[in-house]
Amino acid sequence: MIKNNLNNMNNNKNQNPFFNEPSGDIPLDPEHGGPILCMDARNDIIVTGSTDHGLRVYSISTGKQIKELYNKNFGHQEWVTTCAILSDNRVISGGMDSNLCIWDSKGVRCKYLKEHTGSISKVNNNIKYNRFKSMIMIYV
Secondary structure, three states: OOHHHHHHHOOOHHHHHOOOOOOOOOOOOOOOOOOEEEEEEOOOEEEEEEEEOOEHHHHHHHHEEEEEEOOOOOOOOOOEEEEEEOOOOEEEEEEOOOOOOOOOOOOEEEEEOOOOOOOOOOOEEOHHHOOOOOEEEEEE
C-alpha cells in the first residue's frame, strides 16, 4: 500500500505543488525602510509590516508596490508586529504602539481600535476555521 502511494506521488510530481520548486525570487519594490516583521498573503496580494512603522501592499506576481499604508495622519507610531488581509481585502494591523488599525481597502486611512494597553503580537483572521465571519482573534 505504501509503495503504491509513493509510486503515485512520483508519477504525479507535476500535479503536486509539494514537488514544485520556486520559479525564482521576485524582489519587493520599493523595499521597507527596516526589517519586515510580519506578512500575510491572499490571492495575488501580499501585505508586509515593518520596523519602519509602515505596511506595504504588493502584487505577488510582479513584486511591485500597490500602496503604502502609512501617512502623517494614519498609521502606527511604533513597529508593526502583525497584519492580516481580511476577506474584503481590507488589512488589519497591530503594533508595539498598542493600536489595531483596520485599513480602508481603497485609500490610505484606517479606523483605530485603541482598547489595548500593551503591544499586539498577533491577529488571526482564518475564515477556514472561523464560523463567525466577523470574528478576529487578537493576541497580546
